[in-house]
Amino acid sequence: MSLDIDKVRSHFPSLASGYIFADNAGGSQVISDVISRISDYLINTNVQLGADYSVGQKSTRRVADGAVTAKELFNASSVDEVAMGASSTLLMDHLTRAMESDVNEGDEFIITGEHESNVGPWKKLAARKGAVIKYWNPKPTLPVNPYSVALAIPDLLPLISFRTRIVAFTACSNILGSIIPVEEVVKAIRERAAKEGTKKLEICVDCVAYAPHRKIDVQKWDVDYCYFSFYKVYGPHVSVLYARAASLHPLTSLVHHFLKVDTLPYKLQPGGPGYEIAYATTAVVPYLLSLSPSNANSLDASFEAIAIHEQQLLKVLLGFLTDPEQVERGVRVVGDEKVGMSRVPTVSFVVTGQRAMKSKDIVKVFDAKDGVGIRYGHFYAYTLIDTLSPKLDVNDGVVRISLVHYNTVDEVERIVDILKEALA
Ligand SMILES: Cc1ncc(COP(=O)(O)O)c(C=O)c1O
Structure with a gap:
């Protein structure tokens, strides 16, 4: 059962601006009922x-x-x-x-x-x-x-x-x-x-x-x-x-x-x-139960619908990052390269090789455009980044694009377009 993405997005007032939130592993957007309960209280x-x-x-x-x-x-x-x-x-x-x-x-x-x-x-x-x-x-x-x-x-x-x-x-x-x-x-x-x-x-x-x-x-x-x-x-x-x-x-x-x-x-x-x-x-x-198919009405079913939608996002993003052209360019996914239920759409990568780039400089291209939020760094998983080999500058860390179920395939395609520009 697929998510009704327009309905999903209507629960998040901040998404109406059209800004692409892709730093969700840092913090997600908030549903309107959370906001109204704070003021009601x-x-x-x-x-x-x-x-x-x-x-x-x-x-x-x-x-x-x-x-x-x-x-x-x-x-x-x-x-x-x-x-x-x-x-x-x-x-x-x-x-x-x-x-x-x-x-x-x-x-x-x-x-x-x-x-x-x-x-x-x-x-x-x-x-x-x-x-x-x-x-x-x-x-x-x-x-x-x-x-x-x-x-x-x-x-x-x-x-x-x-x-x-x-x-x-x-x-x-x-x-x-x-x-x-x-x-x-x-x-x-x-x-x-x-x-x-x-x-x-x-x-x-x-x-x-x-x-x-x-x-x-x-x-x-x-x-x-x-x-x-x-x-x-x-x-x-x-x-x-x-x-x-x-x-x-x-x-x-x-x-x-x-x-x-x-x-x-x-x-x-x-x-x-x-x-x-x-x-x-x-x-x-x-809110989560509202994502569950009406005949199921269980959190398990809601999370299954979330996971299925997120796999579509992953397909686009990982498809680009692991494309032979990008691998040749020096792009290396940090973590699991495969689309599949054993991973979530939190995707990190570095750009290595003769035309290596700092993670910071890739994110700069996004920031200059404004309209898409992604980040770079160690994200407080300091030891993990510090022990990767070949060694990375731990503070520059990785570029991380972290998506959730309210992101759309169109948004990921926009992210990929900017990545193409940054890596050119
Ligand atoms: C995997 C993981 N664990 C723990 C935390 C820390 O959560 P908090 O900010 O609530 O301390 C984070 C925050 O980014 C996280 O990503």
Whole structure:
């Protein structure tokens, strides 16, 4: 079932300008219902939570509904497994501080060098507690392109030992665009850990670049921690962290000592979320469901329709970048070169060879034209970019064109036209 793209776009007021938003992995555009819920909250229910008067009761319910939305998007078993915070980066900092009393010297953390939110907090916790960091590194998948890197399960398994405490990885890379088969990876990790006699191993998955494109399912995946940011999923600037109930118990509470938190995720929320923002997230699920074919009405069906549309966008963009003429020119896709359901339309590339170009200079051509937003850099996946070989200037990084379901094939063709000019 294909998306009704005009209907889709009518939900996003900013798209009416005709500007081509192609930096969506940085942040997506916002649906109109999110905007109206923010003003509705501020006009009609802007009081402190927890009071017994009627407006107070309504505001409390509205903010609590934000966690219900996150629960649905995570497919968590309870709202008591969802914490909110200003950003994913901040939530990971909270989580790793709260875990301090449940990590021991000599414990091992396996991390990837992807977005720093799932890297730096673990490194800092390891440094505080004397834990050991091990890297699950991506490797090239095509002999002709050294930047065609991907993570592979056989490289991960030998890293697991009886001391492994954490495995932290990214469900979808914000650079490579490739999707990790989370369920399969988690199963393989847990089987190997069982053989090794690992005592307590927890898995933390960054879903920030995944959530706009595919359905998360923390229960099916069997992960302990998972997070994403609503501002990439057509919503406002707030982020959510899933923590499995059993994982929440041993965490140290970060809130005031007199607040009873026990198993509640408030222990990871030192201070409330922005009320109007938490409430505004409740518009996201109804919007996503509106994309589902009427006989299905499920988030799974909505994300399937999104993925099918996005493959058409990918076909045009990757078709151009991997055309023999562009490969001869020196264009190298960074990540998965193939169109397919195992990748999203977040596409990165560099221009190498005798007529190499800086990523910055390609983006400059776009900026000079105005009307299309793309970016260059490391996008906070600093370690990933820094460890690519042959080496790249990490600050110049890659050119990234990141599309979502509201982009059209016409828009991608316009992007390709500008790319042709930039590469000429
Ligand atoms: C893959 C990935 N993880 C984490 C983040 C961090 O999210 P936040 O800005 O909410 O901290 C980003 C932001 O770009 C991201 O792309």
